[in-house]
Amino acid sequence: MERDSQNRGESSRRPSAKDWALGLGMGIRKRLLGDPAGISYGAADFPYASTATPSLLHSRQEQMYDADRAMRIHRTASSAHTRAYSRTDSVALNAEDRLHTQTKEKGANQAGDFRVIDTINETSRYLERENNKFISMREQIAVMYTVLTVTGLVTGVIGVFLDDAVEYLTSLRTGICTSSFFLTEHLCCLSSGEGDCPDFLLWGGESDTKSYMVNLGFAVIYGFSSAFLVKRFAPYAAGSGIPEIKAVLNGCVMRGYLSGWTMVVKILGLTLSVAAGLNLGKEGPVVHLACCVAFLTANCFKLFRYNETSIRDVLSCACAAGVATAFGAPVGGILFAYEEASTYFPNHVLWRAFFCATVAALVLRWSNPFFDGSLVMFRVKENVQWYWFELLPIAVVGILGGFIGYLWIKLNLQWMKIKMRNSWFRRSPIIETICLVFLTVSANWVFPFLRQTNSSLLSTLFAGCSSEDMTTSSSWSDLLCHNSRKPELITILTYGVIQKFLLSALTFGSRVPAGLFIPSLTVGSMFGTLVGMGVHTVASSYPEFFLFRDCTSATFCAAGSVYAIVGAASVLAGVTQVSVSLAVIMLELTDRLNLLLPLMITILLAKMVTNFFGTPSIYDSYVHMKRYPYLEPGAIIENELADASRVMSKKVICIPATGTTIHQLEELYKTTKTFGFPIVEDLETKQLVGYLARIELKVALQTAKRHTGVDANTPVEFPKDYDITSSFVDFEGNVNFGKYCDLFVAQVFPDSPLSKVYALMQETGSQHTVVVDGGKVVGIISKKDLISFIDQSEDIPRKYFL
Numbered sequence: 001m002e003r004d005s006q007n008r009g010e011s012s013r014r015p016s017a018k019d020w021a022l023g024l025g026m027g028i029r030k031r032l033l034g035d036p037a038g039i040s041y042g043a044a045d046f047p048y049a050s051t052a053t054p055s056l057l058h059s060r061q062e063q064m065y066d067a068d069r070a071m072r073i074h075r076t077a078s079s080a081h082t083r084a085y086s087r088t089d090s091v092a093l094n095a096e097d098r099l100h101t102q103t104k105e106k107g108a109n110q111a112g113d114f115r116v117i118d119t120i121n122e123t124s125r126y127l128e129r130e131n132n133k134f135i136s137m138r139e140q141i142a143v144m145y146t147v148l149t150v151t152g153l154v155t156g157v158i159g160v161f162l163d164d165a166v167e168y169l170t171s172l173r174t175g176i177c178t179s180s181f182f183l184t185e186h187l188c189c190l191s192s193g194e195g196d197c198p199d200f201l202l203w204g205g206e207s208d209t210k211s212y213m214v215n216l217g218f219a220v221i222y223g224f225s226s227a228f229l230v231k232r233f234a235p236y237a238a239g240s241g242i243p244e245i246k247a248v249l250n251g252c253v254m255r256g257y258l259s260g261w262t263m264v265v266k267i268l269g270l271t272l273s274v275a276a277g278l279n280l281g282k283e284g285p286v287v288h289l290a291c292c293v294a295f296l297t298a299n300c301f302k303l304f305r306y307n308e309t310s311i312r313d314v315l316s317c318a319c320a321a322g323v324a325t326a327f328g329a330p331v332g333g334i335l336f337a338y339e340e341a342s343t344y345f346p347n348h349v350l351w352r353a354f355f356c357a358t359v360a361a362l363v364l365r366w367s368n369p370f371f372d373g374s375l376v377m378f379r380v381k382e383n384v385q386w387y388w389f390e391l392l393p394i395a396v397v398g399i400l401g402g403f404i405g406y407l408w409i410k411l412n413l414q415w416m417k418i419k420m421r422n423s424w425f426r427r428s429p430i431i432e433t434i435c436l437v438f439l440t441v442s443a444n445w446v447f448p449f450l451r452q453t454n455s456s457l458l459s460t461l462f463a464g465c466s467s468e469d470m471t472t473s474s475s476w477s478d479l480l481c482h483n484s485r486k487p488e489l490i491t492i493l494t495y496g497v498i499q500k501f502l503l504s505a506l507t508f509g510s511r512v513p514a515g516l517f518i519p520s521l522t523v524g525s526m527f528g529t530l531v532g533m534g535v536h537t538v539a540s541s542y543p544e545f546f547l548f549r550d551c552t553s554a555t556f557c558a559a560g561s562v563y564a565i566v567g568a569a570s571v572l573a574g575v576t577q578v579s580v581s582l583a584v585i586m587l588e589l590t591d592r593l594n595l596l597l598p599l600m601i602t603i604l605l606a607k608m609v610t611n612f613f614g615t616p617s618i619y620d621s622y623v624h625m626k627r628y629p630y631l632e633p634g635a636i637i638e639n640e641l642a643d644a645s646r647v648m649s650k651k652v653i654c655i656p657a658t659g660t661t662i663h664q665l666e667e668l669y670k671t672t673k674t675f676g677f678p679i680v681e682d683l684e685t686k687q688l689v690g691y692l693a694r695i696e697l698k699v700a701l702q703t704a705k706r707h708t709g710v711d712a713n714t715p716v717e718f719p720k721d722y723d724i725t726s727s728f729v730d731f732e733g734n735v736n737f738g739k740y741c742d743l744f745v746a747q748v749f750p751d752s753p754l755s756k757v758y759a760l761m762q763e764t765g766s767q768h769t770v771v772v773d774g775g776k777v778v779g780i781i782s783k784k785d786l787i788s789f790i791d792q793s794e795d796i797p798r799k800y801f802l
Contacts, residue, residue: 115253115675116629116783118693119344119765121742122309143301147314148356150297152321155290156363159325162271162282163369169275170453173218174211175202216441222276223437226269226512227430234265238511241266241288242341243619245319247628248291249312250343251765251783263292270513276437277444279504279522281454283326284515287341290322290360291315313349316342320353321360323585326517328364328375330357332585339581340619343633344765376591377455378462384559386598389547393535397528397563398570398602402609404501404527405520405574409610409618411505416625419509429511436507443499447492449479450499454522457496458568461525462590464561480560486533493526500526508618516618520575521568528567532560565590566602573606577617629783631762642754647789648771648779654680655718657689662704662735663712669697678770678777679718679741686777688770689720690741700740703728710735747772750779758786 167184177188179199189197204211230238236257244257256262266289274282294314298304304311319341323333334353338345365375386394419425425432444450452460465481479485479492504519535558539548551557569586573579583599610617616624616632623630655668655677668677677697679690704710707729715734718741728736746766748757750773761769761783771779 116767117251117253117308117765118742118767119251119309119312120744121693122307140303143303144314144352145355147294147297147301147304148317148352149359151290151294151314151318152356152359153363154293154297155286155318155321155325156360156367158267158289158293159286159360159364160367160369162267162274162286165271166274166282169222169271170277173215173275173277175200177201212441212445215445216438219276219437219441220434222272223278223433223512224430226272226276227433227510229265229269229272230511230513231429234259234262235511236262237266237269237513239509239513239622240284240515240619241291241513242284243622243626244628245287245291245315245341246343246619247623247630249315249319249341250628250630251308251312251767252629253308258292258295260292260296263289263296266292266513273433273512273514276440277453278433278436278440278512278514279454279500279507279519280512280514280516281518282513282515283323283517285513286326286515287319287322290318290325294318294321312342312344313346313352316345316349317353317356320357323581324357324360325364327585327589328361328369328377329585329588330354330361332581332588333357333360335581335584336578340576340578340617343762374591375588377589378459380462380464380561380565380590380592384464384561384592385594386559386562387551387557390535390558390562391598391601393531393558394563394566394598394601395605397531397567398605399609400531401524401527401567401570401602402574402606404523404571405606406610406613406615408501408505408520408523408571408575409615409621411502412508412618413621413625415506416509433510433512436503436510440503440507443503447495449492450496454500454518457522458518458525461529461564462561462568464559464564486537490530490533493530496526497523497530509622516575517572520572524568524571525564526567527571528563528565529560531567532558532563535563536560562595562598565592565595566598569599570602570606573603574610575618577607577610577620579603579607627787629787631758631783631786633762642789643750644748644752644754644757644769644771644781645750645779647754647757647785648750648781649785650779652678652777652780654678654683654686654777655692656680656682657718657720658682658715660716661712662701662710662714662716665697665716666701666712669694669701675782676768678745678780680777687775688745688747688772688777690718690738691745691768691770692718692737692741693767696740696742700737704735707735709733745770748781749773754786754789757781761786 167186168182171184171186174185177183177185177199178201179188185197185200188200202211203214234256236244236254236259244254248254248257266285270282270285270289273280294317295311298311298314304314316337319337320330320333323336324330325333327333334350334357337353338350342349361375450457460480479489500519500523504516504523508514508516508519539551539557542548543551548557565586569582573582576582583596583603586599587593587596615621620632623632653668653672653674655665657679659682674694676691676693678688679692681687681689704714704716710729716737717734719736719738728739744764744766746760746764746769748760748769748771750771752771757769760766761781767783769781770777771781
């Protein structure tokens with residue numbers, strides 16, 4: 001513990017009762033679950049170690065990949081390979097302080113202290129380590145589909161719980177059902193029959209002021225509870241979670257982010273924050289919850305527990321199940337996982353994602369959430385049609401929707417910049433949430449139409465007007481479908497667009513679980529409805545004009561629901577910059593295949609507008625803003641003169657292939673912080689032989705300790721011709737560490753263009769690239785070095801604080 005504290009640069013302190021309890025809990029856990037890898041932390045791991053200075057080379061590379069610091073969130077973890085994450089706030093910096101710290105770090109550290117896996121070598125490391133513990137293909141398939149089935153089932157159950165809990169708590173803000181207190185307002189009125197719903201008691205009665213005060217009181221309680229749970233118990237539960245999922249699937253290890261504690265707090269916090277009426281949605285966070293379920297389930301099996309690559313395949317499938325549960329869109333979920341979330345998505349993952357999303361959709365269908373036997377979330381009342389002349393206004397909706405998305409990203413990032421620079425926001429997330437709740441409830445109370453939840457607003461606007469609505473005055477049909485109330489509707493929708501645009505931009509990024517899908521769709525649907533009303537007015541005023549002759553009826557020419565749907569898609573496309581998956585999700589949401597072409601046009605134009613301004617999606621912006629070690633696919637480095645020599649760390653800690661002892665390697669592990677070591681023939685020529693990851697060095701040393709006859713002075717060698725039949729200790733008494741070296745080592749020359757280095761590391765998932773000149777190691781480049789150089793040189797325009 002003393003050495004751990006020194007490595008972190010923390011002052012020594014007397015252990016508190018909380019620390020003793022955590023240590024005791026982890027000790028019991030280790031006894032019960034075992035420690036298959038035989039790995040633990042502390043100086044006691046190395047009986048041959050002393051305080052002598054190691055003879056191997058040390059350098060600035062020590063500052064780059066501090067594996068101990070990367071694991072400081074869980075310094076009590078029993079195994080470096082165990083992925084069962086525990087609570088994050090009790091033993092380390094909370095997420096707010098981490099975010100603030102990362103913005104101040106320079107150079108190689110600005111990507112954060114998170115460990116990065118070497119994707120291309122991860123599987124081979126696992127196979128080499130487990131070569132004596134063969135698992136048959138049938139067993140692997142059985143384990144894989146067990147994990148996928150459990151993930152789909154549990155994700156579906158969580159989705160159903162969130163829907164029911166949010167609806168009930170939202171209804172409780174208005175009143176309570178006197179006949180059955182557990183029923184929502186909608187179900188209570190259905191059970192009491194037609195009429196004024198006498199069984200549902202309004203808290204404020206006929207007084208609008210009393211209703212507002214009670215509604216606000218419940219909303220503040222919900223908001224306070226959500227922010228308190230996140231701040232006190234699980235800071236990782238805040239936000240959408242999709243930016244972090246993108247970083248994890250790109251190879252970043254975030255300890256605590258996928259823990260069971262984070263999952264529980266996120267479920268409770270998300271329920272409360274959405275029920276508070278904030279301009280946020282639960283759809284994005286469900287993806288995070290699905291990944292938590294997949295991760296915790298996979299870690300029950302050793303096949304996944306030590307294999308980061310397989311874990312990421314399962315997480316990709318979980319993303320598909322999350323979207324399938326959130327929107328009732330299994331096919332759209334698969335495409336979302338492929339297009340937006342995953343960096344590496346091989347063909348076998350596509351089939352597994354299909355399976356997982358199907359299981360989640362079956363659970364959702366069994367629960368019958370919409371009481372119509374389908375998964376269609378927003379049903380259109382009649383089979384609305386669009387006409388060829390409408391392609392022009394639809395294109396305008398797409399362009400303006402993309403521009404709205406661009407402005408939304410700009411405003412949100414500027415607001416996040418202010419919050420990160422102001423310590424008050426970091427210290428007072430609960431007060432910030434209460435202020436947002438007060439602003440949101442007060443702004444919505446101006447017009448009764450806007451007091452609905454965002455999902456209800458979307459249902460109303462997407463449904464449109466039927467022929468029956470034109471002659472009745474039920475619900476909101478009188479406001480939407482009668483020409484006499486058009487001025488009032490225009491006023492409400494214009495106010496709603498501005499208000500929800502501003503409040504959603506201020507709310508996303510607050511310290512509560514929050515998604516942006518539904519708020520973006522709501523803004524876009526109201527904006528699209530306004531455009532549709534204008535087109536309908538023109539078409540109705542000039543029915544003989546040749547462009548409008550195809551309209552069979554002025555009533556349904558330029559139907560408002562069409563423009564609400566394409567408007568919602570355009571704004572969401574501008575904010576998230578997803579395309580194919582969004583088109584499919586919108587089709588599954590509305591069950592209107594005839595709107596495919598308008599949707600494709602608006603999404604295409606919206607994405608082109610945001611690309612024209614050079615603005616990345618909100619998720620990519622948050623990835624870069626939080627300095628996650630993430631290499632964006634397709635990024636272009638415009639400086640053609642930049643080469644590997646400008647980025648590489650010139651002083652490299654190398655290990656000679658022969659002539660090293662157990663004692664020296666133990667000292668190297670204790671006193672350095674680098675994440676890996678190139679293996680060279682000797683320290684003079686530095687001819688590259690291989691690469692040894694820090695975590696593999698620890699496994700090798702632990703294995704050596706268990707062999708009789710191995711002591712501190714036992715020689716270690718890293719042979720070039722190692723194979724799995726080689727003995728761990730040869731007849732001369734040398735320990736063979738060849739099995740722990742990586743089989744693939746990415747290499748570039750000093751004059752290699754930086755754009756090629758970027759493409760190599762991004763496409764292969766390499767954690768490091770060794771720079772060689774004539775086979776001699778002259779430097780090393782890490783992901784964090786590359787990100788640091790790009791940000792500092794601005795070869796790529798900065799993707800945050802625009």
